Amino acid sequence: MNARKATKTEFRENIDRGTANTEKGAIMNNRRDFLKGSFLMAVGMVAGGSSTAFGSSGKFPAGIVYTRQDPGKWAEKIESHAPKVDVKGNKVTVTTEHTMSEKHYIVRHTLVSSDGRVIGGKTFYPSDKKAVSTHELSSGHGPKLYATSFCNLHDFWVTGFVLPNQ
Ligand SMILES: [Fe+2]
Numbered sequence: 001m002n003a004r005k006a007t008k009t010e011f012r013e014n015i016d017r018g019t020a021n022t023e024k025g026a027i028m029n030n031r032r033d034f035l036k037g038s039f040l041m042a043v044g045m046v047a048g049g050s051s052t053a054f055g056s057s058g059k060f061p062a063g064i065v066y067t068r069q070d071p072g073k074w075a076e077k078i079e080s081h082a083p084k085v086d087v088k089g090n091k092v093t094v095t096t097e098h099t100m101s102e103k104h105y106i107v108r109h110t111l112v113s114s115d116g117r118v119i120g121g122k123t124f125y126p127s128d129k130k131a132v133s134t135h136e137l138s139s140g141h142g143p144k145l146y147a148t149s150f151c152n153l154h155d156f157w158v159t160g161f162v163l164p165n166q
Contacts, residue, residue, distance in 0.1 A: 095130070
């Protein structure tokens with residue numbers, strides 16, 4: 001992975017690494033499946049190292065991870081599901097512009113470094129008004145981070161981004 005400073009344009013574009021989802025995989029529609037998927041992804045990140053976390057192609061596993069660039073079967077759901085990131089100082093705010101109701105809501109956010117360290121996480125409940133979480137950055141995580149957001153109906157989404165001024 002390139003550790004150079006990100007330009008503002010690069011940061012705003014929330015550079016994603018993803019894969020087209022051409023396979024119809026199992027839909028993770030409960031928390032247990034979500035946690036299992038998160039664990040497998042973290043294992044993959046750690047096992048693969050920071051520069052080859054998802055192989056030389058830089059792609060996420062098909063049918064597991066959806067991104068703004070590769071929304072797969074959820075192409076109509078990008079704006080309401082791809083997590084948005086705002087960095088101010090050492091705080092990263094992750095927002096999913098998604099409604100929250102008993103039947104359909106955002107379950108959880110995490111912020112993860114490129115070497116698989118979970119910097120922060122927040123679990124939501126249907127009664128929460130918004131899916132917004134703020135995470136404090138510590139040192140040693142490198143410039144490339146991933147914000148994740150899981151919808152109980154529309155699966156696991158990731159937005160990769162590069163911290164400015166790193
Ligand atoms: Fe959803």
